[in-house]
Amino acid sequence: MASKDREHIRKLREEANALRLKEEARKRRNRMFTQIGIVVGAIVVIGAIVLLVVMGPKWFGNQQVPESSGTVAITNSEGQEVEVPIAASNDGIVVGLEDAPVTVDYYFDFSCPHCQDYHEVLGGDIEQVIADGSAKVNFHMIRFVSEYGLVAGAATAAVVEYQPELFFTVMDGLFAIPAETQATMSYGDYATQVAALGVTSQEALQAIENGDFSWWMSDRTNQARTDGVQGTPSLFIDGEYQETLPTSGDELRAVIAAASGEAAPAPAETEPAETEPAESAATEETPAE
Incomplete structure (x- = not known):
């Protein structure tokens, strides 16, 4: 049990x-x-x-895109002021005749020191080829270097939206401001600055203060990277990336002429300076006495 x-x-x-x-x-x-x-x-x-x-x-976010058109006055190679079309869209700011034989895509960053130097050297020549009808230029404002490049680009986009005729005036004016100054500028400071450059549209000034086109600048920067833009300044001539940037007006015109199939403009000829016949270095011997 x-x-x-x-x-x-x-x-x-x-x-x-x-x-x-x-x-x-x-x-x-x-x-x-x-x-x-x-x-x-x-x-x-x-x-x-x-x-x-x-x-x-x-x-x-505020996904506002510049969508405007108008005309802007620039000077051609003969010194004459001409009005050319300007149109802003999601893809950039296009300046020039619609039927221009060559399209230039110009990528730049207001906060890029190389862009500032390049603008100083070739800005006037770029305007001239547009005014001459040799090319139309699609200006792509992007931000690769510092944050103020985005703010300056957004401010410029606001100006183009409401007063497109002042595009080059504002572009020149902002590039002229030292980097150390722009690095501390707010949206409101840019509104004050462009007003001093002649912008009178209250809509433009308010859009700058609100940062209305900041999203567009960020989106265009991302798209530029997707499209293979690796730095600024960068030029594409009829879609072909220029590994070597033109560094003078003559070089720029030569590249554009080649793309259009025209002969490159010949550099101005200079007449050779007249020279006196060289005197003989030999001295006449004196007979010995």
Whole structure:
């Protein structure tokens, strides 16, 4: 009888132990699933935050795009002032005749010191080839270097939207401001600056203060990177990237002429200076006495 009781107790203990082990295994599985759920949930939350940071301005920001047209006065190579069309769109600011034989895509950054130097050297020549009808230029304002490049570009876009005839005036004026000054300028400071350059449109000044075209500048910068633009300044002539930038007006005209199939303009000839016949270096010998 005692033997049977001990066997019964042993079986009960084994069954209880099996139930305990089964319960512990169930709890371990639940803890594992809970931990996996927490990790997955954290990854989803972090991913959502990153997505909002990256895409939030594009989805929810002020996605205003300049859409204007008009004319702007520039000087041709003969010194005559001419009016040419200017039109702003999502793709950039195009200046020049619609039927111009060559299209130049010019990428620049107001905060890029090389762009500032390039504008100083070739800005006038770029305007001349437009005024001469040799090419139309699509100006792509982007920001690769410093944040103020975006703010200056957004301010310029606002001017083009409401007073497109002042595009070159504002472009020249902003490039003339030292980098250390622009680095501390706010949107309001840019509004004050362009007003001093002649902008009178209250809509333009308000758009600058509001940063209405900041999203557009960011979007154009991202698109430039997607299109393979690796630095500024960059030029594309009829879609062909210029690995070597023209560094003079003559070089720029030669590249544009080549793209249009015309002969490059010949450099001005200079007449050789007249020279006196060289005197003989030999001296006449004196006969010995």
